[in-house]
Amino acid sequence: MAASNRAQLITKLHTVLKKKYQAPPTQPTRPMLEHLLYACVLEDCPADLADGGFAKLEQDFFDWNEVRVTTVTELSHVLSRLPDPVKAARRLKENLQAVFEEFYTFELDHLKKENLGKAVNKFEKMPAMTPFVLGYTVQHGLGGHSIPVDFSAMMMMLATEIATQAEAKSGRVPGLERAIPKNKGIEFATLLHIAAVGLSGDLKDKKARETMDAVNKGSSQRLDDWIASKKAAKRRGVKRKAEAKAKAEADAKAAAEAARLAKIAAAEKAAKKAASKAAAKKKSTTRPEPVKSVSASTSKTAKSKSTKKVAVTAKKAAKKPAKKAAAASKKKPVKKSTAKKPTSKKSTSKKPATKKPTAKKSAAKKATATKSKSASKKASKKTAAKKSPAKKKPTKKKGVKKAASKKSSSRKLTKRKPR
Structure with missing residues (x-):
């Protein structure tokens, strides 16, 4: 809407309100804080009910700090005659708390001496501050030019097309303070509040509907x-x-x-798992004996095979030295007999020559017997040495024993006298 049309509708509304309604006497002078608290009670409420509720608050409570710490339910009981006591009680309590947190005191008269813009900014920052409470506080407490508009008054502004939906949501009507001069601001706000509260209390209020239709035709239908x-x-x-x-x-x-x-x-899955575990346990309890017997038999067979292998290797080792000893015994007596022929020649002069071959044969047989015994002993010692690998030194002693056996055999041959 154009600013000129809006200004014309606002001035027309003011003139119609003055014709239809009579302004009440002016409000008594109050401290700054009480103006703010009275606005909390007056919003969307008739002036006579607001006056009665505010007077009861001052009568029932010691000071405003006691009101601040009182619960919303108790305050709503005190303000029970108001159209919406719970909203009024919550608004009153939250604004008291915000003032205390902002100034740490309930004495706000010093704000009148300060700049109006700074004071308004402080009040606007309060979370429970509504446009109506702020406008009433600025108009009556700080002496500024601000027209308070609550929900009931905004409903009339929408019906008369003075404000749009977006402006109604914000709670402010642009150009209202310019259309209404400051010296007529309190009068206009009071008359508008009376008509708006009457309409919100009874939507079929003829006086309020006639006022809206006089400002702009079709307002009641809208x-x-x-x-x-x-x-x-x-x-x-x-x-x-x-x-x-x-x-x-x-x-x-x-x-x-x-x-x-x-x-x-x-549960079914758990039951299946339990059943499978039980079956596995049963199988494990029945199978261990055959497994043990098989393992025992395998170990026994392995042991028997190992013992057989050891025996075969021992036999082979025994045969090899025996063969070597036999071959050595066959070769050595020939040399000894050839070397010791002179002794036999010397004895021929004393004994007959027919008995010489028998003595040589018996001596050779004895030598082979002794050598075979020594060879068998060597083989047995070798097998023992294989079983006990730590003892490897006895090999030298075997060579000494061989030499000793050879000497003993040669001595026996030399000591024996011919018969």
């Missing part, structure tokens, strides 16, 4: 359409909530059913 659309939106919201709730319940049921099936499947 109000009905807006209320109908709002109700339809509420129904849609309720329907969406019901659908969301039903969907959530269905999802919860499906999840519960899935969890139940999962539990059953897990």
Whole structure:
């Protein structure tokens, strides 16, 4: 909407309000904090009910700090005559808490001496501060030019097309302070609040509807359409909530059913595992004896094979030295007999020559016998040396024993006298 058209509608609204409604007496002078708290109670509420509720707060509580620490339910009981006591009690308590946290005191009159913009910025930062409370505090407490507009007044502004939907959401009507001068600001705000509260209390209020139609024709019809659309939106919201709730319940049921099936499947799986483990235990208890006998038999066979191999190797080792000894015995007596022929020649002069060959043969047989014995002993010692590899030195002693046996055999041959 153009600024000129809006300004014309605002001035027309002001003139119609003055004709239809009568302004109440001016508000008494209050401290800065009480203006703020009274605005919390007055929002969307008739002035007489707000005055009664505010007076009861001052009567029932010792100071505003006690109100600050009181619960919302207790405050709503005190403000029970208000149209929406819970909202008013919450707004009052939260703004008291914000003021205490911002200034650490309830004495705010020093803000009147400061710059208006700084004070307004401090109040705007408070989380529970509404446009109506801020505008009323600036207008009555700080002496600035600001027209408070609550939800009820904004509904009239929408119906008369002074404000748009976007502006109504923000809670501010641009150009309102320019169209209404400062000296008439309190009067306009008071008359607008009276008409708006009457309409919000009774949507069929003739006086308020006539006022809107006088400002802009068709305002009452637009109000009905807006209320109908709002109700339809509420129904849609309720329907969406019901659908969301039903969907959530269905999802919860499906999840519960899935969890139940999962539990059953897990129980069946656990039962199968337990059965398989039990079967495996039974098999393990029945199989160990045959396994042990097989292992024992295999170990026995392995041991027997190893002993047989050792015996065969020992026999082979015994045969080889025996053969070598036999071959050596066959070769050596010939040399000895040839070397010791002179002794036999000397004895021929004393004994007959027919008995010489017999003595040589017997001596050779004895030498072979002694050599075979020594060879068998050597073979047995070699097998023992193979079994005990640590003892390898006796090999030298065997050579000494061979020499000793040779000497003994030669001595026996020389000592023997011919018969």
